[in-house]
Amino acid sequence: MKSKDLQNIVLSKYQNGDTPTKTFRDLNSGIGLRTIKRWCQMILQSGSTTLSSPPGCRRLARTKGNIRKVKSRLRRKKRVSARKLSMELDISERSVRRILKNDLELHPCKKVVEPLLSDDQKIKREKFANWIRTNFRKKRRLRRVTCSFTKxxxxxxxxxxxxxxxxxxxxxxxxxxxxxxxxxxxxxxxxxxxxxxxxxxxxxxxxxxxxxxxxxxxxxxxxxxxxxDPYNQWDYGLVMYQVGLIDEQELERVSIQTQLGRRAIELKQYLLVSFSI
Known part of the structure; x- marks a missing residue:
């Protein structure tokens, strides 16, 4: 039986003069005596077991102003936790997490402590870095190293x-x-x-x-x-900054390059797009 049906039964029995204890027994302990007493008290005060809604618009912490505050705070160089954000901005921690996840589309990252590189791993990374230096041209374009027949x-x-x-x-x-x-x-x-x-x-x-x-x-x-969708997908500077991949100076550079890439797309200069990112 749904809670609404139980509330209607309690209301009907209260109107018939039944005490909370008798109602509790008649329902065969299907609902707690304390709950029945609370509902009876609500009926006595308001004539209903339904909680009244507060007047006016819905009271939400995720307002545009709070979203701007969180966004502005995140633009600083120093990292901050959701708990600290909550204390600084006087917003509940749950609301802060909702703003981060739903409004700013930011998600927590997991920090993993990896062991030091072995000598073999260092050699492999050095070989890869040398390959990049050898095969990467000044025009920021990789040489053709795949299966090709043309000269x-x-x-x-x-x-x-x-x-x-x-x-x-x-x-x-x-x-x-x-x-x-x-x-x-x-x-x-x-x-x-x-x-x-x-x-x-x-x-x-x-x-x-x-x-x-x-x-x-x-x-x-x-x-x-x-x-x-490069026009929208390339705007990842803020995400990289939040997870610690880039610092504030690099974030500014990535943002500038992103805008240049978008402008090149608008002008249909598609070859310039790859050079801007």
Whole structure:
């Protein structure tokens, strides 16, 4: 039986002159005697067991002013806990956590103490750093180190249509060699920048399949953490600052570069976007 039904029964029995103790016994201890007495006291005072709502608008701690206070406090260099924020801003700790999570979309990070690097790990990291220095050009573009057959710069792709064409060509060659897999379900999956490649190749397969000699049995696609909306997704400076990956000076630099990247997108200067971030 719901609480509302029990309240109605208690109200009816009170109006009939039954005492709280008798009501408690009649309900076979289905509800506590203290609760029944409290409801009877409410009926005596207001004629109902329903709590009255306060007048005016809802009283919320998550106001625009409090959200601005929390946001302004987080912009300082010194880290702060939700408990300390609550004490400084005179807001309940629960409200502070709701502002951080729901309004500012910030989540707590877990600090893990890792052991010191071994000599083998140091050697591996040094090799990787040397590889980056060797293969990274002044134009901030990696040299082509993947499977390539061209000896001419014009042979490299420059847009998603060319990417889709080359990937479809590779897949066609693979299925020509391993024809026994043609009938198998085919799924395309990718993450990060694959958020652009996956839709490109899926669309290419869908368009080419009707007239293709080898039809790829496309069944679906999956994108994980895909870079599909750079204009909005690149604004991660504040999150990096909150988890301690960058300091205040670096946060300012990241914010400037983010704005430059957005401006390049607005001007449709897409090659400049990759250089700005």
């Amino acid at each position: 001419n710069e014009e042979g490299y792709v420059r847009n998603e249509d060319e990417v889709a064409h080359d990937l479809h060509s590779i897949l066609t060659q693979v299925f020509q060699i391993s024809y026994e897999y043609v009938a198998s379900p085919f799924y395309v999956a990718g993450e990060s920048y694959g958020g652009k490649y996956v839709p490109a190749i899926v669309r290419k397969i869908h368009v080419e399949n009707p007239q293709a000699k080898i039809k790829i049995n496309l069944k679906g696609m999956a994108i994980d953490d895909g870079l599909i």
